[in-house]
Amino acid sequence: MAARVNAKKKTVAKRKTVAKRKSAAKVKRPAKKKSSKPVELNMGGMKELLVETSPDGIVAVDRKGVVRYLNAAAQKLLHTKSAEMVGQKFGLPIDTNRPQEVSIAESDHQEIVAEIRTTEAKLGREKIYVVSLRDITERAKMEAQLRALSDVDPLTGLLNRRGFLDASQRQLNLAKRQKWGMSLFFLDLDGLKWINDEYGHLEGDQALIETGAILRKTVRGPDLIGRYAGDEVTILAFEGTDDLDAGDKITTRLRENLDVHNARKRAGRKISFSIGVSKFDSDNTASLENLIDDADYRMYEEKRQKRRTR
Numbered sequence: 001m002a003a004r005v006n007a008k009k010k011t012v013a014k015r016k017t018v019a020k021r022k023s024a025a026k027v028k029r030p031a032k033k034k035s036s037k038p039v040e041l042n043m044g045g046m047k048e049l050l051v052e053t054s055p056d057g058i059v060a061v062d063r064k065g066v067v068r069y070l071n072a073a074a075q076k077l078l079h080t081k082s083a084e085m086v087g088q089k090f091g092l093p094i095d096t097n098r099p100q101e102v103s104i105a106e107s108d109h110q111e112i113v114a115e116i117r118t119t120e121a122k123l124g125r126e127k128i129y130v131v132s133l134r135d136i137t138e139r140a141k142m143e144a145q146l147r148a149l150s151d152v153d154p155l156t157g158l159l160n161r162r163g164f165l166d167a168s169q170r171q172l173n174l175a176k177r178q179k180w181g182m183s184l185f186f187l188d189l190d191g192l193k194w195i196n197d198e199y200g201h202l203e204g205d206q207a208l209i210e211t212g213a214i215l216r217k218t219v220r221g222p223d224l225i226g227r228y229a230g231d232e233v234t235i236l237a238f239e240g241t242d243d244l245d246a247g248d249k250i251t252t253r254l255r256e257n258l259d260v261h262n263a264r265k266r267a268g269r270k271i272s273f274s275i276g277v278s279k280f281d282s283d284n285t286a287s288l289e290n291l292i293d294d295a296d297y298r299m300y301e302e303k304r305q306k307r308r309t310r
Contacts, residue, residue, distance in 0.1 A: 057114075057133030060123075061090045068128065077114065077133050078104060094118050094129050101136065113140040153227040155205055156212035164226025168236045169288055171224065172280065179282040181239035183247035186295035187215075188303060190272040192231040199268070207271055214261055214271070218254045234292065247277040274303040 051058055057074030061067055067085050075082055093100055099117045115134045120127065151163025159167060168184075175182050189211055196204040208231070215225050215233065223237040237250055254275070262270040276299030278291045286294070 059090065059131040059133065061094060061129045061131055063127055063129075065090050065094070074133055077112070077135055090131070092116060092131075094131060096120050096129070101140065104133070111137070113137045156208055156227050158212050158215070158233070159224065159226035161226060161228050164224060164228065164234055164236075165288065167224050168226075168234075171236055171238075172288055175238070175280065176282055181282070182280040183235075183237045183239065183250065184278045184280065184291040184295050185233075185235035185237070185247070185250065186228070186276045186278075186292065186299045187233045187235070188274045188299055189231040189233070190274055190303070190306070203269075207269075210261065210271060211273075214254070214257050218250060218257050223250075228292075234295075247279065251275060251277065274299050274306065276300070276302060 051071050054071060054073055057077045058071045059067060059074050060069040067088055067090050070078070070082055070085055075085075078085070092102060092104060093116065095116075096118045099115055101113055101115055103111050104114045113136055115136045117132045117134075119130045119132075121130050122128070151159055151166070153160040158164075172182065174180070189207060192204055192207065195207055208227075211233065212225070212227070215235065219225060219235060219237060223235060226234050228234045235250070237247075254273070258271065258273065262272075265271075276295040276297065278286075278294035278298065280286060280291055
């Protein structure tokens with residue numbers, strides 16, 4: 001009897017052992033991790049591909065300023081071929097401190113503007129400059145248009161005060177270098193307040209528009225005209241190459257054109273100006289502000305004289 005019990009116990013123990021082994025076999029072992037090592041690329045070929053397909057022009061220039069390499073975009077931008085430019089002087093400014101904007105070519109009579117950025121690098125033991133060229137012509141055109149709009153008086157189409165002052169200062173600087181004479185006119189539209197009060201501001205605006213048209217017809221292309229304030233207009237005119245005084249000539253033409261204009265207008269719609277003129281020559285150290293103040297003073301002298309004779 002004891003032998004049977006022992007045999008039965010051994011059978012049960014054996015079954016439990018087998019069951020444990022089967023249960024352990026069912027436990028999933030963690031999968032082996034796949035290698036995260038990236039597939040190796042041919043970096044030499046990759047670099048060449050990136051440079052050649054870059055939308056920016058890329059030029060390698062040595063320390064002597066000689067072109068050693070240029071990619072396809074640079075050849076297109078510069079309207080040249082690699083064989084024509086390699087070994088030649090680059091010809092464009094190289095500055096590692098800041099980007100620059102330059103005109104690099106003309107195509108179909110259109111100026112091409114490029115932004116140039118330069119980075120210093122080494123090719124073996126040799127120092128070279130890597131120059132990137134980006135065509136920013138459209139952006140430059142848009143910026144120029146915005147600047148022009150910001151400098152124009154929307155009513156008359158003349159330069160506004162800021163536009164006139166900026167452009168006139170550049171012209172005076174040029175006149176000093178070239179030893180040119182100039183005349184500055186300060187005009188005041190007589191009776192604009194009366195026109196506004198009598199006929200309304202639309203009629204006053206029309207008088208200013210007609211004033212701008214008369215002045216554009218009077219002066220020459222290089223001369224500057226600006227609406228300096230509400231009813232005040234300024235002109236900066238170059239002296240001619242002849243011996244005649246430009247100030248007198250322009251004043252005479254202005255009054256003639258004004259008479260022609262007024263001959264077609266009703267009495268209450270006629271335009272008149274008070275005019276003051278100051279002179280500038282290469283030996284004159286007067287600033288633009290001094291010229292304007294002087295012409296303004298002379299204009300008020302004429303206006304006071306008109307009032308006395310009425």
